[in-house]
Amino acid sequence: MIHDWMNMFSDNIRNYGGYSIGKLFALLRDPEIISLAGGLPSPDIFLKEETRIASHNRLEAEIETIMNYTPIKGEKALINAIIEFMKRENVKLSEENVLVTSSGQHGLDITGRLFLNPGDIVMLDRPTFAGAIVAFQLENPVFVGIDIEEDGPNVAEYRKKIELLSQEGKKPKFIYVVPDFQNPSGITMSLPKRDALLDLSYEYDIPIVEDSPYRDLRYFGEPISSLFEMDQKRGGNNVIGLYTFSKLFCPGVRVGFNIGSEEVITKMTNIKEGNVLNTPKYNQDLCTAFLTEMNFHDHIEKCKKYYRKKLQVFLNTMEECFPPEMGVTWTKPEGGLFLWVTVPEQINTKELFYEAIKFKVAFVPGEVFYGENSSNNHMRINFSYATEAQLAEAVKRLSACIKNQL
Numbered sequence: 284m285i286h287d288w289m290n291m292f293s294d295n296i297r298n299y300g301g302y303s304i305g306k307l308f309a310l311l312r313d314p315e316i317i318s319l320a321g322g323l324p325s326p327d328i329f330l331k332e333e334t335r336i337a338s339h340n341r342l343e344a345e346i347e348t349i350m351n352y353t354p355i356k357g358e359k360a361l362i363n364a365i366i367e368f369m370k371r372e373n374v375k376l377s378e379e380n381v382l383v384t385s386s387g388q389h390g391l392d393i394t395g396r397l398f399l400n401p402g403d404i405v406m407l408d409r410p411t412f413a414g415a416i417v418a419f420q421l422e423n424p425v426f427v428g429i430d431i432e433e434d435g436p437n438v439a440e441y442r443k444k445i446e447l448l449s450q451e452g453k454k455p456k457f458i459y460v461v462p463d464f465q466n467p468s469g470i471t472m473s474l475p476k477r478d479a480l481l482d483l484s485y486e487y488d489i490p491i492v493e494d495s496p497y498r499d500l501r502y503f504g505e506p507i508s509s510l511f512e513m514d515q516k517r518g519g520n521n522v523i524g525l526y527t528f529s530k531l532f533c534p535g536v537r538v539g540f541n542i543g544s545e546e547v548i549t550k551m552t553n554i555k556e557g558n559v560l561n562t563p564k565y566n567q568d569l570c571t572a573f574l575t576e577m578n579f580h581d582h583i584e585k586c587k588k589y590y591r592k593k594l595q596v597f598l599n600t601m602e603e604c605f606p607p608e609m610g611v612t613w614t615k616p617e618g619g620l621f622l623w624v625t626v627p628e629q630i631n632t633k634e635l636f637y638e639a640i641k642f643k644v645a646f647v648p649g650e651v652f653y654g655e656n657s658s659n660n661h662m663r664i665n666f667s668y669a670t671e672a673q674l675a676e677a678v679k680r681l682s683a684c685i686k687n688q689l
């Protein structure tokens with residue numbers, strides 16, 4: 284009989300708590316609560332009938348291979364469809380540059396395993412995607428965060444910090460960014476900042492991990508080239524791209540893909556062999572069908588129209604319910620699923636979360652989105668899942684709750 288399991292666990296894992304958002308979500312079972320907390324796409328626009336048909340056809344035609352082990356790197360048909368899909372982005376790939384993953388989160392996990400020894404430095408934005416923080420934390424790195432501004436991370440600060448680290452004989456293993464409609468802030472990195480970040484990457488030989496689940500969900504303004512495309516154009520191989528089918532197709536299939544230089548993808552494939560081995564063929568086949576049979580161009584346009592309206596409802600109600608004297612500010616994203624609200628400093632949003640539940644509204648307290656030195660007066664808001672009427676009502680409840688605190 285083992286009495287002290289804790290002592291048996293690895294040093295890395297003993298203090299590892301996983302995704303703290305999950306624990307908060309457990310408090311949201313009351314159906315009267317309007318939750319702006321999750322990152323869920325809306326099932327209203329899932330391609331349900333198309334997926335039923337694709338599912339039926341695949342099961343009829345390929346039941347034996349679906350039920351078996353399949354190649355670690357991914358189904359050839361899906362890899363080819365991904366190569367075509369990325370041509371829209373002016374990204375040129377061959378099979379050697381693509382690894383199918385079992386979701387964006389899996390892609391992050393593989394990336395952390397590939398680069399990080401305990402104590403290695405990861406540079407990332409403040410705030411950044413909490414799921415990336417917990418994925419990398421499995422390897423016990425040191426996070427160095429750089430504040431994000433209205434047009435993306437403060438690249439001059441990235442440079443300063445890297446120079447300082449270099450004087451101490453240290454070098455970050457990689458820089459992790461979500462350039463388009465970042466989760467959690469909704470902020471998009473400007474073109475000059477993308478260029479400047481690439482300059483930095485070339486000067487100091489530091490890979491950039493570009494995590495890009497939301498690129499296609501742009502509701503306002505003009506698209507900006509991905510770092511991956513810009514790197515290719517400049518003749519580099521410094522950027523690793525992480526993609527997922529979760530936000531455009533559906534998260535239930537748990538399929539994504541990592542792209543990068545052949546050396547990177549080969550090693551990532553070795554890592555995948557040691558963790559999930561292969562991504563289920565059935566799930567991959569549905570993604571292939573999404574890219575080749577479901578008219579995804581139309582679908583993306585529908586998603587954009589649908590989410591744009593929700594974002595507008597949310598922003599309009601914010602204007603009505605948060606007069607300037609309340610001291611509350613918020614980002615105005617051009618796409619994606621999230622925005623970032625900042626409340627006066629005396630309010631701690633973790634404490635506010637429990638108050639907000641009494642007002643039957645929920646958000647994610649901002650502190651989980653910091654790799655280090657967290658800030659306590661922010662909240663992440665998701666506007667894709669609740670209905671338009673719920674969004675407007677949620678903002679009213681949030682405003683009442685915050686007024687009560689001031």
Ligand SMILES: Cc1ncc(COP(=O)(O)O)c(C=O)c1O
Nearest residue numbers: 322386387388412461466527529
């Ligand atoms: C920036 C970012 N990366 C990765 C993911 C993970 O996506 P997936 O659901 O495919 O694991 C998400 C999901 O919210 C995300 O926002």
